[in-house]
Amino acid sequence: MAMGKVFRFVLVSSIAMLLGGAATALPAAGDADRDRQVFVDAMAPHGAARPVVAVLALNEGTEMTDLLLPTAVLRRADVADVVVVAPRAGEVALYPALRVRGAISFEDFARRYPAGASHVVVPAMVDDDDPAVTGWLRQQAASGARVIGVCSGVRVVGRAGLLDGRRFSGHWYDRRTLLERHRGAVHVPDRRYVVDGPVATTTGITASVPAMLALVEALGGPARAAALAGELGVSDWGPSHDSAAFGLDTPRAFHYLVNKAAFWRGETLQVDVADGADEVALALVADAWVRTGHVSLVAVSDAAAVTLRSGLVLASSPPVAGRSRVPRETALPPVRQLDRALCEIGERHGDARRDWVMQEMEYPMPEGGLCGR
Template sequence: MWKRVRVLIGASIAALGLAGCGAGAPEAPAQDDAATIGRDKQAFVEALKPRAPGRPVVALLALNEGTEMTDLLLPHAVLQRAGVAEVRIVAPRAGRVSLYPAALEVEGAQDLTGFDRVHPSGADYVIVPAMRTDDDPAVTAWLQRQARQGARVIGVCSGARVVGQAGLLDGRRFAGHWYDRSTLLRRHAGATYVPNRRYVVDRGVATTTGITASVPAMLALVEAIGGRDKARALAAELGVAAWGPAHDSAPFRLDAGRAWTYVVDKAAFWRDERWRVEVQGGSDDIALALAADAWSRTGRVSVEAASASGPVRLKSGLVLVAQPAAGGSPRVPLSPALRPVQQLDRTLCEIAERYGAVRRDRVMQEMEYPRPESACPRGASSPAPAA
């Protein structure tokens, strides 16, 4: 235990140091007008249109030992629902992929060598989520090879760090999670950070801002492959009004107050509550990922998957590892009546009701989600009691 405490103290000092630097960082420039935003969106869509006839192949790259949950599950589910591409999750080893921040696991990843045998000319698109290790040698080498073969690469959130380790950010414009900005600029010569954009593309390499940017970015990719009508219909199903690149970068930064909350939460790891998210065949991957991700980022909750029948096949076809529920654990509240993005809004309201607005703000910062304050209805429901 004391080893973990020492590690946390070191991380805490680093976080406070970053907060001190971030507090003096220059503000992002003013937002552009609608016409400029529209042109940037169209440029993104045009840059990602298929280069060859036929059904494109999308490889979702994962690290078996730890891949960000929403970064992986949401692009997979959106593209599967759209039906515009062949979608495969690929990892150094076939089989299981551990996810974070919730303690979930999925089955069905294809190993990198196996993918190469089936697709010797490479993928058309490679989507790169955040990973626990951004410089895994097998992942880096495979990503470099795919890029050389002509794949368009899309780094989601801190997946930009993985993309950068493959040498694909040098001299390019990028977005990326706000927390990674200084690291990416330091690592990559000639790279330029683009503020106020949810997604950016430069010569076949696209990047997005934080976790929730995977929603508009994937809808833009669906538009590029399948057309605007397909993207519009899917957006309505998800509860998304628009999927343009406009984004106010200014609120997303680590100040001293937020850093201190982070330090206290990480030090008080013994206060984590074990919750379960109950799943069944056909459960919505996107709503599940967004809700479990948000609760897991409160610093108070550890989320596990529960099912009386064991592993379940989610709506996208992906198999989620689940165990019978442990007695007495609270349930993550999910409402089948809500569309996936509405589920995230409800979850944030429930977090504020249970832990306060400061903790909700922390979650929104980590997920880089610009939700208006007025989105919370009165009397948001509390987590379901233990059954």
């Protein structure tokens, strides 16, 4: 993708973040168990046909975890046909790192699935108002698809005209922008995911974990969701969230702007990949390291590309001798690998930088803390 476009995206996001923390949110209604059941009921299949879940992408830039995690979890669950769909077939550039192939075009999707999608998952994108993307999303919603905006993908959902008058969640830095853009929209705090009619929304990047498990529960039942939760290393996929823990005070704002202004990276790390690699752990760990602001990241293997566990093809490069590798403990479940990466980040770059990464990913501190402390 063009570096100028990425820089403009980063600058606009920076300004939005600085403003977003000041917005006032209305209190959430009801308890978390009820809200989870409301989500499950709203996302349940219509009719006997096998559901079709489209994970929407913009070829020029789609958030890495927002795309890879839903695709991987839903394909692993085997409760729906899951396709990545973009304006053009082929490669999707991911940010803050990596590139994958395997998207089908809107035209190919229409030929394969003339009835349209039952659900559309919308990740964050470098352009939240691409006409082809928003037009296709609007068309799918009009045909009856349920829509799930993940993280700043909620901005794309809004641009498609699907947020006006609705209760919503979203990454904390988008709050003010969304309230200003969408007449009658109401932000709901303290919920990792919220549903209002056929439109669901989530908080920041890591909210894709509980939201996709809740979608698996809706499509395949609680036992299937519980089995996948165990694989991922989480015990609960309810919507409870402490919104007050996330936002920009002055020190955080300073760290954020310094990180984003440093579009150069002080170090390039390589992450080893192979056929069958678990993209959930890969995405979470890679996202965390690059968001330190200190590193860029390259996937390496002896082949030019590897096929991930989900079937998506990840572009890779030959390893470079002497270049540091991303520390990984692949024996751990994926979310626990994220915890380990955050510990490594804290040891290498300090707790303040680690905490900032958790802010960007909107990742709550695990019970008992990180690293056994």
